[in-house]
Amino acid sequence: MTTLRIPTPLRAYTSGKGEVQVTGAKISEALTDLTNQFPAIKPHIFNEGGELRPFVNLFVGENNIKDLQGVDTPIKDGEKIMLIPSIAGGNYG
């Protein structure tokens, strides 16, 4: 079991949950478990071809999976996964 942190913009698709427990030895398996539990989140993370959308960043512990082995990055016991989307807010206008 690994804890996957969901940011506010995506909590609309996880029944409001900020943390979801997922299983999987690597990132791709953890994400499959997430999208099985919450199918509505899938189009916000993956494109039509099943690849991670470029504006979605996943971190295992402190590290971006793009700097590791991508979706094949293994998850060690107790490591937290964080989904980090781009947000633009602020109040310019």
Next chain:
Amino acid sequence: MVEELSHQQILRYSRHLLMPEVGLQGQLKLKNSSVLVIGTGGLGSPVALYLAAAGIGRIGLVDYDTVDSSNLQRQVIHGTSTVGKLKVESARDRLTDLNPDIQIDIFNEPYTSENALRIAKDYDVIIDGTDNFPTRYLTNDVSVFLGKPNIYGSIFRFDGQVSVFYAKEGPCYRCLFPEPPPPGLVPSCAEGGVFGVLPGTIGTLQATEAIKILLGIGEPLIGRLLLYNALDMSFDFVKLKKNPNCRVCGPNADIKELIDYEEFCGVPGHHADDTSAGAGWDITPQEMQERLKLDPNLLLLDVREPHELEIVSIKGAKNIPLGEVAQRMSELDSAEEMVVFCKRGSRSARAIEILSSAGFKKMKNLKGGINAWAEEVDTSLPLY
């Protein structure tokens, strides 16, 4: 170069002068520094206030908007007495009152590819206090091209992010986010709301980083991203690396000059009208009023969230929040005419896109949303 402080200034900055990390030399450094703050809204307010209080010698403010009552829940540099004034003038007056010693440059114009390099080139540090993707990418690219640190802060509802993007020493914004999300996937603050104190926290952290960098003290957030959640009261840090494929700061960068950021992000930026569903779909509040006189049973579809109905609603309207329109369209009759509305008209425009692609034709989008209805037709209703 200012090389000494007056007696009055020594007293004003005495709590800085007492700390060896700042001291007289540090305070003189701040006095000889300049910072450009893009946006004088939720983030820009605390940023500019603390920079002015700290004695930054020259502060540039860029904004093209006027102060509105709905800003005051979080934009603490402005006040009730400055509602309706230009934001840059309202902010300048407040900063001058806080610290008359410093120079405030104001730019009452949108920050665009045409003026950004000219505006930014004479400042030491750039602060990103914007609220839209095109201006964020522009701010990043300008900072990379001019070799200046970009102090990044971004907020959404209860979440905040802070980092220092400084391509000379670490990654830039594009290293982390090579592309913006497609339009419509992330709602704006005007649609999604924002916890008023959140930009205070994030903006204050941005000001902290700017002052540290100008003083050359501590560990700046270069190569690290701070993630804050106000509800959980959690601060998390992740490591950011330079992306070797980055299109502006990588070794094979192919973007060498400022581009059309609105086209790149697929969204209109400044003065954008995202509240129109396009030619033929829109109906004005007055036209809707006429239609209702002819057909009092005209279906009104309110696509706002249930908690917004508590603020204000139109009697008899059916509520299906935008996020549920795709699943619940079987509750609607495509043969029946309807007017779709939300707060300002942008969510209803998206609902019309969804319904239209499912074959609905007899729809209109209430231009300006329930706010325009309250302003122009039923003035007994509140604006929000």
